[in-house]
Amino acid sequence: MLDKEGIAKRIAQEIQNNYYVNLGIGIPTLVANYIPKNINVCFQSENGLLGMGPFPSEDAVDADLINAGKQTITMLPGASIFDSAMSFGMIHAQKIDLTILGAMEVSEMGDIANWKIPGKMVKGMGGAMDLVASAKNIIVAMQHVNKEGESKLLPKCSLPLTGIRCVKKIVTELAVLAVLPEGGFKLLERAPGVSVETIKKATLGKLVIEGDIPEMAFN
Amino acid sequence: MLDKEGIAKRIAQEIQNNYYVNLGIGIPTLVANYIPKNINVCFQSENGLLGMGPFPSEDAVDADLINAGKQTITMLPGASIFDSAMSFGMIHAQKIDLTILGAMEVSEMGDIANWKIPGKMVKGMGGAMDLVASAKNIIVAMQHVNKEGESKLLPKCSLPLTGIRCVKKIVTELAVLAVLPEGGFKLLERAPGVSVETIKKATLGKLVIEGDIPEMAFN
Amino acid sequence: MMNKKVKDAESAIFDIKDGDTLMLGGFGLCGIPENCISALVKMGVKNLTCISNNAGVDDFGIGLMLQQKQVKKMIASYVGENAEFERQLLTGELDVELIPQGTLAFRCMAAGYGMPAIYTPAGVGTEVAIGKEIRNFNGKDYLLEMAFNASFAIVKAWKGDTEGNLIYKATARNFNAAMAMAGKITIAEVEELVEPGGLDPNEIHTPGIYVHRIFQGSNYEKRIEKKTITK
Amino acid sequence: MMNKKVKDAESAIFDIKDGDTLMLGGFGLCGIPENCISALVKMGVKNLTCISNNAGVDDFGIGLMLQQKQVKKMIASYVGENAEFERQLLTGELDVELIPQGTLAFRCMAAGYGMPAIYTPAGVGTEVAIGKEIRNFNGKDYLLEMAFNASFAIVKAWKGDTEGNLIYKATARNFNAAMAMAGKITIAEVEELVEPGGLDPNEIHTPGIYVHRIFQGSNYEKRIEKKTITK
Numbered sequence: 001m002l003d004k005e006g007i008a009k010r011i012a013q014e015i016q017n018n019y020y021v022n023l024g025i026g027i028p029t030l031v032a033n034y035i036p037k038n039i040n041v042c043f044q045s046e047n048g049l050l051g052m053g054p055f056p057s058e059d060a061v062d063a064d065l066i067n068a069g070k071q072t073i074t075m076l077p078g079a080s081i082f083d084s085a086m087s088f089g090m091i092h093a094q095k096i097d098l099t100i101l102g103a104m105e106v107s108e109m110g111d112i113a114n115w116k117i118p119g120k121m122v123k124g125m126g127g128a129m130d131l132v133a134s135a136k137n138i139i140v141a142m143q144h145v146n147k148e149g150e151s152k153l154l155p156k157c158s159l160p161l162t163g164i165r166c167v168k169k170i171v172t173e174l175a176v177l178a179v180l181p182e183g184g185f186k187l188l189e190r191a192p193g194v195s196v197e198t199i200k201k202a203t204l205g206k207l208v209i210e211g212d213i214p215e216m217a218f219n
Numbered sequence: 220m221l222d223k224e225g226i227a228k229r230i231a232q233e234i235q236n237n238y239y240v241n242l243g244i245g246i247p248t249l250v251a252n253y254i255p256k257n258i259n260v261c262f263q264s265e266n267g268l269l270g271m272g273p274f275p276s277e278d279a280v281d282a283d284l285i286n287a288g289k290q291t292i293t294m295l296p297g298a299s300i301f302d303s304a305m306s307f308g309m310i311h312a313q314k315i316d317l318t319i320l321g322a323m324e325v326s327e328m329g330d331i332a333n334w335k336i337p338g339k340m341v342k343g344m345g346g347a348m349d350l351v352a353s354a355k356n357i358i359v360a361m362q363h364v365n366k367e368g369e370s371k372l373l374p375k376c377s378l379p380l381t382g383i384r385c386v387k388k389i390v391t392e393l394a395v396l397a398v399l400p401e402g403g404f405k406l407l408e409r410a411p412g413v414s415v416e417t418i419k420k421a422t423l424g425k426l427v428i429e430g431d432i433p434e435m436a437f438n
Numbered sequence: 439m440m441n442k443k444v445k446d447a448e449s450a451i452f453d454i455k456d457g458d459t460l461m462l463g464g465f466g467l468c469g470i471p472e473n474c475i476s477a478l479v480k481m482g483v484k485n486l487t488c489i490s491n492n493a494g495v496d497d498f499g500i501g502l503m504l505q506q507k508q509v510k511k512m513i514a515s516y517v518g519e520n521a522e523f524e525r526q527l528l529t530g531e532l533d534v535e536l537i538p539q540g541t542l543a544f545r546c547m548a549a550g551y552g553m554p555a556i557y558t559p560a561g562v563g564t565e566v567a568i569g570k571e572i573r574n575f576n577g578k579d580y581l582l583e584m585a586f587n588a589s590f591a592i593v594k595a596w597k598g599d600t601e602g603n604l605i606y607k608a609t610a611r612n613f614n615a616a617m618a619m620a621g622k623i624t625i626a627e628v629e630e631l632v633e634p635g636g637l638d639p640n641e642i643h644t645p646g647i648y649v650h651r652i653f654q655g656s657n658y659e660k661r662i663e664k665k666t667i668t669k
Numbered sequence: 670m671m672n673k674k675v676k677d678a679e680s681a682i683f684d685i686k687d688g689d690t691l692m693l694g695g696f697g698l699c700g701i702p703e704n705c706i707s708a709l710v711k712m713g714v715k716n717l718t719c720i721s722n723n724a725g726v727d728d729f730g731i732g733l734m735l736q737q738k739q740v741k742k743m744i745a746s747y748v749g750e751n752a753e754f755e756r757q758l759l760t761g762e763l764d765v766e767l768i769p770q771g772t773l774a775f776r777c778m779a780a781g782y783g784m785p786a787i788y789t790p791a792g793v794g795t796e797v798a799i800g801k802e803i804r805n806f807n808g809k810d811y812l813l814e815m816a817f818n819a820s821f822a823i824v825k826a827w828k829g830d831t832e833g834n835l836i837y838k839a840t841a842r843n844f845n846a847a848m849a850m851a852g853k854i855t856i857a858e859v860e861e862l863v864e865p866g867g868l869d870p871n872e873i874h875t876p877g878i879y880v881h882r883i884f885q886g887s888n889y890e891k892r893i894e895k896k897t898i899t900k
Contacts, residue, residue: 078865088540092783297634307771311552575785
């Protein structure tokens with residue numbers, strides 16, 4: 001079973017050379033720490049920055065330089081600043097190669113719910129609806145089950161949707177799964193020490209298992 | 220009867236303090252030379268400049284700094300540069316107070332034709348269709364009759380239209396006329412030494428004459 | 439040319455009245471028009487509709503206006519981090535319309551570009567699409583979203599000149615640039631106000647034609663919401 | 670980060686083939702991609718559809734491509750100042766679609782912003798409106814105009830870095846900025862190419878994400894169409 005860092009580490013393997021990547025809040029933010037040295041990647045922050053660097057040192061903190069999670073950050077050489085309209089323009093024009101975000105629920109059709117729990121949480125969708133409606137490739141980073149032990153991989157989302165038929169891949173503490181175009185979660189990899197049986201039990205939506213399922217490889 | 224400079228001089232009187240103005244090619248360009256000293260005006264050039272200044276001195280000529288008529292120009296202090304999309308954005312959002320342009324024909328409904336003579340001239344509409352479709356206030360600067368002596372103020376335009384129901388005022392070598400909302404050219408002023416009879420003869424569209432028509436005043 | 443300089447925030451917002459619709463620039467607390475918000479609180483104008491990406495925090499930004507119950511309706515994309523906001527929302531004192539962040543930006547831009555409406559894929563298949571026109575282009579569905587129509591846009595820039603030209607700093611540009619274009623009256627507060635000629639025309643983000651009033655603000659707190667540093 | 674630098678115009682345009690649709694930046698002869706145009710002429714690629722505000726003059730700019738009969742169709746807003754163009758148009762060798770200048774700019778911007786189409790008032794009631802959908806918003810008619818879908822955008826900037834970030838100079842920005850966002854492949858030629866960090870992120874007009882290949886051009890003629898000076 002993976003911890004959050006493990007999930008981030010596994011997702012980092014999905015990033016290819018010269019990718020422009022948008023990272024959501026939470027586990028996705030951790031992915032930046034595990035990019036292989038030989039991979040060029042450029043992080044976009046949808047509040048208006050390409051070329052986001054690490055957190056600043058104490059004396060380099062600038063209130064005018066934050067990421068979409070409102071954290072103080074830095075810019076790498078070659079960074080560029082733009083306004084919110086152009087930022088979502090490049091998102092909608094599919095210039096971002098990969099979007100990694102968290103979810104409360106994912107359906108076997110690739111629908112995603114991550115912005116609202118009626119009567120309980122109303123923070124708003126922020127840029128998530130734009131990202132999921134436009135991204136070429138979306139990977140969801142999340143726990144396989146919620147705090148009540150209920151599966152978050154469902155036949156159909158019960159929470160208000162953020163977007164439909166958009167999630168391509170899911171990485172949880174238990175497994176890597178692809179969402180099949182015709183519907184269904186195809187099990188690709190098991191987390192170290194996790195059995196297929198465990199994943200079956202934790203998955204309420206249609207799970208597709210073909211042949212032997214390898215364990216995730218980390219190096 | 221006015222010459223081109225006279226038409227430009229009369230139109231300059233229409234410019235109010237703090238106006239943003241777009242000047243078309245031809246007579247409109249001359250208007251800039253007659254702005255009263257006490258009037259603040261800012262000229263927009265639709266290729267991407269606010270705060271257009273006079274033509275440069277020989278040693279200040281810059282190939283990267285031209286107006287929409289492709290003439291080399293200068294920038295005044297406080298000028299700003301923007302791209303073509305934003306330029307037409309501000310035009311469509313009606314941020315320009317006054318547009319002055321030439322015409323081949325104007326109809327008594329305020330339609331304008333100034334971009335094409337079928338089989339004879341196909342230069343294109345450039346920015347004219349955008350300007351006439353969006354301007355709050357459009358003044359046409361033109362000769363009252365064409366080279367064949369035919370009136371250019373018509374019941375209906377015979378040439379392909381640039382825009383409909385948009386011209387508010389017309390200044391020619393003979394007269395100043397307003398286009399009435401219900402249709403018709405209302406005669407406002409006569410050029411020095413020009414009789415109402417002369418204007419009547421030169422106007423094919425409906426001409427509305429009420430009371431005494433004053434002669435244009437220049438100072 | 440033009441002189442759009444006014445003395446201070448009070449003189450810039452003098453004609454904002456009860457029931458007006460305001461756009462307020464900023465993302466979180468980054469790049470918010472601090473001086474104008476203070477002046478609006480002092481002025482006590484009520485029943486406002488505020489269009490802003492966020493609603494500030496409890497005791498800063500738009501949160502200060504919420505405390506004074508000056509806001510009737512909030513149009514935003516993300517409103518976490520604000521307990522008073524949540525309270526007013528749950529009690530029904532506050533009307534809230536949550537819209538996708540890109541939709542918020544594009545509806546501003548549409549207003550500034552004279553576009554009556556734009557098409558966006560954001561929200562298709564979700565509750566955001568309810569009651570909206572859906573149209574398919576090239577096999578993909580889009581929602582028709584209308585341009586905003588706000589009486590005032592209030593933005594914060596880094597540098598400005600008396601012609602109204604604006605330059606923003608780093609990610610404090612965010613919604614300020616699109617909103618500056620979108621107000622029927624646009625008010626800009628800047629950290630440094632210079633004379634015409636003091637800014638490079640090539641570096642201007644918002645041309646002065648979009649700005650109606652400008653002043654040099656003071657005492658910027660620039661509060662940081664989530665200070666994160668490398669250990 | 671990324672390195673988008675290529676050696677020269679030839680290596681930048683190597684995969685442009687007969688029948689492709691190209692956007693070419695510039696207004697008149699101001700800000701045109703001189704190096705790429707020369708390379709296209711040398712390459713001899715044919716049956717091109719060119720989207721450009723103008724068509725150059727007889728012996729410069731896109732005029733050079735017209736001379737070699739490389740252009741099958743031209744989408745432009747203004748094509749005066751070009752006798753060879755007029756000849757090809759009148760003989761029917763050249764297919765020409767004239768569209769309003771704002772429409773040209775917005776159709777580029779729409780492509781760069783992922784908008785399938787935009788509404789514009791330009792051309793309502795004229796022959797430009799023929800066959801197009803007209804829609805009334807708030808009492809005013811607008812035409813629905815589709816985003817461009819061009820295989821290549823070829824632009825000219827003043828400065829650029831190897832990440833593809835671009836800064837234009839003065840009115841040479843014109844259509845270059847909107848077109849740079851609109852190509853499936855965007856090629857930029859610049860007068861000065863620097864390493865990452867050599868440009869101020871705050872002053873960049875086109876973020877590198879929109880640019881796929883960049884090179885430092887040479888021997889810019891920057892011909893002036895109408896030199897006008899104050900006596």
